[in-house]
Amino acid sequence: MWALRRAPFPLRNQRYSVRGSCVKLITTSCAEDEVGFAESPQVAYCGRFLFLKKFYHSGHTSAKFTVSRRELSSQADASSTKDEDDLEDGFSELETPDADDGGENVLIHDTNLPDESEDVKEPQNELELSDTENDDSTEKKSHPGRAESELFKEIIKAPPTSVSLVLDKWIEEGKELSRQEISLAMLNLRKRKMYGRALQLSEWLESNKQYEFVERDYASQLDLIAKFRGIQKAESYIESIPESFRGEIIYRTLLANSISQNNLKKSEDIFNKMKELEFPLSQFVCNQLLLLYKRNDKKKIADVLLLMESENIKPSPFTYRLLIDAKGQSNDIPGMEQIVESMKAEGIEPDIGTKAVLVRHYISAGLEEKAETVLKEMEGENLKNNRWVCQSLLPLYANLGKADEVGRIWKICESNPRIEECLAAIEAWGKLKKIDEAEAVFEMISKKRKLSSKNCSVLLKVYANHKMVTKGKDLIKRMADSGCRIGPLTWDALVKLLIEAGEVEKADSILQKAVQQSQVKPLFPTYIAILEQYAKNGDIHNSEKIFYRLKQVGHTSRARQYQALMQAYVNAKKPAYGMRDRLKSDKIFPNRSLANLLVQVDGFRKNPVSDLLD
Structure with a gap:
C-alpha cells in the first residue's frame, strides 16, 4: 500500500519509531535540489522495515514533529523555495463540513470563477475554489441544476442585510419552514458564494430556535463565520457551541478553513488541538495537511505520510493527486511518474483531474509528447460521449499551443455550448493570442445570457494578459452600463490592465475606492500586482502602504509579500x-529567496570598506 513512499519525499528526522514498524533513514550524501527533493531512492524491504538509501538531508534543525503523538509544528526552517502561482492553488470550499471522503470534495483550482456578489466578504484570495485540484469535479458528468427554493428566491430579492426580515415575514404568512426548505436555500446561497446572507439565515435559525441544532448545523455556521468574518471569529464561536456538540466535525471545519486561508501556524495549532482532544485521525485531515505543506513546506509531506502509515490510513485518489502535483511543482517528473505507478498498483486509476495535473507538469517540463498522450487518454474513444471532459481539454491544448486541437474540441461544443465550456474556450483562445475567437465566444454567451462579472472577468483577463487596455476599459464600461456587479475578480483584471498601461497609481486609487465603497476583500494577487510594481520602481513608501493594506483587509502574511517589499528596498x-523582527512576528521563516534579500537589505551588514574604517 505504501509503495508511494518510494517516491522520495524527504524525511528530516534521522529516525522514526512508528508502532510496530520502524523506518531507518541511512544518511547519504545527496545533492539538494531547489525544493529539498532527492533523487529517486533505492528501496529495500525487509518485512515491515523500509530503508531509504538516498534521501534529502537538511542541515537545518529538525521540525518539532512527533509521529506517535500526532503533533505538528513549524518552529523549524519552514523553507519553500517556490512561490506557487496564487490563482493556481485552490482554497478549500466546505460545502459539507462532515464530508467523509478524505477531503476530495474540498480543494480545487481552475477557471470556474464565482459570480461576484455585493455581500460576499469571504476571503476570495489566491487559493480560490476551482475545478482541477478537487477530487472528481472535472470528471463528473454535467447534471441538471438543483432546484431553487422559494425561500432562496425571497432572500436574494431582498437587500443583502435584510434576511431576518424576509424570514420574519415568511413565518407571519404561515409558510412552512422545514429543514428541507432551509437546506435547499442554504445550498443555493453557498453555490453563489453568498456567505453573508447564508450566515444571516443560519444565525436567525439559531436565535429563533426554529429547530434544534445538531453538530452539523453548528459546523455549517462555523464554516460561514470563518468564510465571512475570519478564523478568529470562528474560533470564538466555538466557545458558544454546547460542549456536547464540539466534536470532530467542528474542528475539522475550522482546520479546513484555516488551511484555505493558508494560515500555516494556525492550522498546525488546530491540528494539535484535535490531537489533544483525542479525535481520530481521518483521511480528510491528512489530505488537508498535505495540501497545506504542498503550498508551504514540501519537506513536511513525508512527515504526514509517515503519520498516515502509523495510523493505517490509506491514501485516497486525492492524496495521490496532491503528491503528484507536489512532485510536478518540484520539476521531479520521474518522481511524479513513480507515484502514478504506485497509484495504479493500488488499483486506483487516475481520474480526469489527476490526468490534467499530469498534463500541466509535462507541458512545464517540455515533455509535449507525454502531455499529448495523456490528453488522448482523457478524450477517450468518443469525445462526444465524454463531453464533460471538453472544459478541461480546451485550456490544456492551448497550453501546448495546439490551435487546431482547441478548434476541434470547441467545434464539438459550439452547437450547444455549456457556460463552463464557453469560459474555457475564451481562456484557451486568449492563451493562443486569438482574440477575435475569444471575443466571438464571449458574444455568443452575451446573446443568450445577461452579462455577468464571472463571464466578463475571463475576457478581461485575456485583455490584461495582452495589454489591450482600450478593449478592457470598453468592456468594463459595458459591464457598468448593463448593471453588472463589480467585485474582486473584476478589480483584479482592471488593476492588472492599468498596471500594463503604466498607471500603477491609478490602479492603486481605484482599488482603494472600491474597498471603501463595497467593504469586500480584494484578491491577494491584486494587491501583490500593485506591490510588485511599486517595488520594481523602488517606491518604498507606496510599497509599505500596500503591504499594510494587505494586513488591514485581513490577508494572512506570507513570504511573497515580504519578498516584494524587500525588493523595493533593494531597488x-x-x-x-x-525586517528580521517583522518576519519573526508574522511567523514567516525565510526561504532561500528571502534569505538572500535579507542580506541585501541588512542595514548593519559590513563590507570590506566598513571594516577598514572601523
Missing part, C-alpha cells in the same frame, strides 16, 4: 531596519 538601495 531603492536603502536598508530595511527591523
Whole structure:
C-alpha cells in the first residue's frame, strides 16, 4: 500500500519509531535540489522495515514533529523555495463540513470563477475554489441544476442585510419552514458564494430556535463565520457551541478553513488541538495537511505520510493527486511518474483531474509528447460521449499551443455550448493570442445570457494578459452600463490592465475606492500586482502602504509579500531596519529567496570598506 513512499519525499528526522514498524533513514550524501527533493531512492524491504538509501538531508534543525503523538509544528526552517502561482492553488470550499471522503470534495483550482456578489466578504484570495485540484469535479458528468427554493428566491430579492426580515415575514404568512426548505436555500446561497446572507439565515435559525441544532448545523455556521468574518471569529464561536456538540466535525471545519486561508501556524495549532482532544485521525485531515505543506513546506509531506502509515490510513485518489502535483511543482517528473505507478498498483486509476495535473507538469517540463498522450487518454474513444471532459481539454491544448486541437474540441461544443465550456474556450483562445475567437465566444454567451462579472472577468483577463487596455476599459464600461456587479475578480483584471498601461497609481486609487465603497476583500494577487510594481520602481513608501493594506483587509502574511517589499528596498538601495523582527512576528521563516534579500537589505551588514574604517 505504501509503495508511494518510494517516491522520495524527504524525511528530516534521522529516525522514526512508528508502532510496530520502524523506518531507518541511512544518511547519504545527496545533492539538494531547489525544493529539498532527492533523487529517486533505492528501496529495500525487509518485512515491515523500509530503508531509504538516498534521501534529502537538511542541515537545518529538525521540525518539532512527533509521529506517535500526532503533533505538528513549524518552529523549524519552514523553507519553500517556490512561490506557487496564487490563482493556481485552490482554497478549500466546505460545502459539507462532515464530508467523509478524505477531503476530495474540498480543494480545487481552475477557471470556474464565482459570480461576484455585493455581500460576499469571504476571503476570495489566491487559493480560490476551482475545478482541477478537487477530487472528481472535472470528471463528473454535467447534471441538471438543483432546484431553487422559494425561500432562496425571497432572500436574494431582498437587500443583502435584510434576511431576518424576509424570514420574519415568511413565518407571519404561515409558510412552512422545514429543514428541507432551509437546506435547499442554504445550498443555493453557498453555490453563489453568498456567505453573508447564508450566515444571516443560519444565525436567525439559531436565535429563533426554529429547530434544534445538531453538530452539523453548528459546523455549517462555523464554516460561514470563518468564510465571512475570519478564523478568529470562528474560533470564538466555538466557545458558544454546547460542549456536547464540539466534536470532530467542528474542528475539522475550522482546520479546513484555516488551511484555505493558508494560515500555516494556525492550522498546525488546530491540528494539535484535535490531537489533544483525542479525535481520530481521518483521511480528510491528512489530505488537508498535505495540501497545506504542498503550498508551504514540501519537506513536511513525508512527515504526514509517515503519520498516515502509523495510523493505517490509506491514501485516497486525492492524496495521490496532491503528491503528484507536489512532485510536478518540484520539476521531479520521474518522481511524479513513480507515484502514478504506485497509484495504479493500488488499483486506483487516475481520474480526469489527476490526468490534467499530469498534463500541466509535462507541458512545464517540455515533455509535449507525454502531455499529448495523456490528453488522448482523457478524450477517450468518443469525445462526444465524454463531453464533460471538453472544459478541461480546451485550456490544456492551448497550453501546448495546439490551435487546431482547441478548434476541434470547441467545434464539438459550439452547437450547444455549456457556460463552463464557453469560459474555457475564451481562456484557451486568449492563451493562443486569438482574440477575435475569444471575443466571438464571449458574444455568443452575451446573446443568450445577461452579462455577468464571472463571464466578463475571463475576457478581461485575456485583455490584461495582452495589454489591450482600450478593449478592457470598453468592456468594463459595458459591464457598468448593463448593471453588472463589480467585485474582486473584476478589480483584479482592471488593476492588472492599468498596471500594463503604466498607471500603477491609478490602479492603486481605484482599488482603494472600491474597498471603501463595497467593504469586500480584494484578491491577494491584486494587491501583490500593485506591490510588485511599486517595488520594481523602488517606491518604498507606496510599497509599505500596500503591504499594510494587505494586513488591514485581513490577508494572512506570507513570504511573497515580504519578498516584494524587500525588493523595493533593494531597488531603492536603502536598508530595511527591523525586517528580521517583522518576519519573526508574522511567523514567516525565510526561504532561500528571502534569505538572500535579507542580506541585501541588512542595514548593519559590513563590507570590506566598513571594516577598514572601523
